[in-house]
Amino acid sequence: MGHDRYDVIIVGAGPAGSSAAKICADHNLSVALIEKGRFPGSKNMFGDTIYRAATEEIIPGFWEEAPIERKVIRETLYFMEADSFVEMGFTSFKFAKPPYNTFTVIRSRFDRWLAGLTEKAGAHLMNSTLVEDILFEKDGPGSKKVGGVILEDGTRIYSDIVILAEGAMADLAQEIGLRKKISTDILSVYVKELIALPREIIEDRFNLEKDEGMNIGMVGFPTAGAIGKAGIWLNKDTISLIVGGHLNHLIKNGLNPYQLLCRLKEHPAVKRLIDGGETVQYMGKIIPKGGYDRIPELYDNGIMIVGDAGMLVSGRHGTDAAMLSGKYAAETAIQAKAKGDFSKKTLSAYQTKINYSFFLNNLKINRKSSDYYKKYPDADFLISKTLNKLVYEFFTEGNLTQEEKFKMMLEKVKSIQPIFKSLKDFYHAVLNWRIY
Ligand SMILES: Cc1cc2nc3c(=O)[nH]c(=O)nc-3n(C[C@H](O)[C@H](O)[C@H](O)COP(=O)(O)OP(=O)(O)OC[C@H]3O[C@@H](n4cnc5c(N)ncnc54)[C@H](O)[C@@H]3O)c2cc1C
Incomplete structure (x- = not known):
């Protein structure tokens, strides 16, 4: 049964919130996960x-019990043109064995399972409950501290610490001024279609053994010149097809993601992969992709922000990053509880942990890449065009000497853009292989 005071209230039971809740509850803090x-x-x-690697920091050996769809053994990137594609990829059969590398999951199963573990650890999970507002209390002269939350029905719940794990739109973090209002120039929009196919057909079609999985990243053709990406992920008996991009840029180019999705499904490379499949779900999501420069201050008196709510995401x-930031916030909450001090100063330990994390450092590095795409929005489009032209000529049999052929290939590449720019585009496409 719930009560009206907890050590920690966590808003949002995504990977960030549930990770924080599990660790706090494991350490005997009373936790409401809303x-x-x-x-x-x-x-x-x-x-x-x-x-x-990150998931194991919360639940060692999680794959034994978690609702995993497939163990990913192959990562592929398609540089696409309308009637061809150049493929880069890597398969490791080591990734098919423990401890594995990455997995595909379906969030409605995975998040539910993870939140279930927090309940087993003693957290109080409150579903169908919207947190409407943050409660403040006086904390000495001129100073205030977050002291709990107000629910949609007006119920007040109090706590020493609130952890905001409310995801990318972060209404509450914006409301209390910890995060800046979202501007449209940082919004991306993605649509996803889930296509059902019998498991054996998926494995046969993608050349996989039972439970093995793969991902395909797609650039060039899918976004018709706008900044964005597409991808295919394999679940047990469904294929996820996703496409989308930078909102302003799509609008500027007169594109909408649903049209892009329909267009992509007709591409011969994709059509044959999803052939005979039945659409079982459509989903869409707008995400603010602020990058390193938009990361807000992640803590204040009695409050910490984790996961996407704190912009700790690079696609x-x-x-x-969500799970690890949840872990760091939980560790900080446990220490604060032991000290009986929930001030900004004590909670700054959370920021220190974040500052040393690999994901913050990666976000810092990726900043250069986002600048590159802002400067050259059609970089992926041009490199796809270039590579396809180059490889097409390479494999097309004609009555040319090798020397003539290479000269012709070079001319073709140069006709699109200077070679040095193509090399830079290629570098950024590979660097951003996995970044959405
Ligand atoms: C197209 C796309 C592809 C992606 N692909 C990947 C990928 O392959 N791998 C990867 O690691 N990441 C991927 N991401 C990013 C990933 O989804 C997020 O980083 C991750 O979900 C963040 O977790 P979170 O717990 O911070 O937030 P979320 O998962 O968004 O969870 C927030 C939760 O808070 C709840 N909530 C919000 N407001 C309130 C409120 N006021 N009261 C109560 N509850 C509330 C929501 O219902 C939700 O359950 C992708 C994102 C997109 C858009």
């Missing part, structure tokens, strides 16, 4: 990959 969805993950959409690398 989720607006009918159940955790009921509305969550993503690109289906979770990362073993497809999101669940790992």
Whole structure:
């Protein structure tokens, strides 16, 4: 049964919130984990990959019990043109064995399972419950501290610490001024279609053994010149097809993601992969992709922000940062409880942990890449065009000497853009292989 005071209230039962809740509850803190969805993950959409290394920091050996769809053994990137594609990829059969590398999951199953573990650890999970507001209390002269939350029905619940794990739109973090209002120039929009096919057909079609999985990243053709990406992920008996991009840029180019999805399904490379499949679900999501420069201050008196709510996401690398930031916030809450001090100063330990994390450092590095795409929005489009022209000529049999052929190939490449720019585009496409 719930009560009206907890050590920690966590808003949002996504990977960030549930990770924080589990660790706090494991350490005997009283925890309310509040989720607006009918159940955790009921509305969550993503690109289906979770990362073993980060997930294991919360639940060692999680794959034994977690609702895993497939163990990913192959990562592929398609540089696409309308009637051809150049493929880069890697398969490791080591990734098919423990401890594995990455997995595909369906969020409505995975998030629900993870939140279930927090309940087993003693947290109080409240589904179908929207947190409407943050409660403040006086904390000495001129100073205030977060002291709990107000629910949609007006119920007040109090706590020493609130952890905001409310995901990318972060209404509450914005409301209390910890995060800036979202501007449209940082919004991306993605649509996803889930296509059902018998498991054996999927494995046969993608050349996989039972339970093995793969991902395909797609650039060039799918976004018709706009900044964005597409991808295919394999679940047990469904294929996820995702496409989308930078909102302003799509609008500027007169594109909408649903049209892009329909167009992509007709591409011969994709059509044959999903042939005979039945559409079982459509989902869409708008995400603010602020990058390193938009990361807000992640803590204040009595409050910490974790996961996407704190902009700790670089596209497809999101669940790992979410889970680890949840862990760091939980560790900080446990220390604060032991000291009986929930001030900003004590909670700054959370920021220190984040500052040393690999994901923050990666976000810092990726900043250069986002600048590159802002400067050259059609970089992926041009490199796809270039590579396809080059490889087409390479494999097309004509009555040319090798010397004539290479000269012709060079001319073709130069006719699109200077070679040095193509090399830079290629570098950025590979660097951003997994970043959405
Ligand atoms: C197209 C796309 C593809 C992606 N692909 C990948 C991928 O392959 N791998 C990866 O690791 N990441 C991927 N990501 C990113 C990943 O989805 C996020 O980084 C991750 O879900 C963040 O977890 P979170 O717990 O911070 O937030 P969320 O998962 O968004 O969870 C937030 C939760 O809070 C709840 N909530 C919100 N407000 C309230 C409120 N006021 N009261 C109560 N509950 C509330 C929501 O219902 C939700 O359950 C992708 C994202 C997109 C959009």
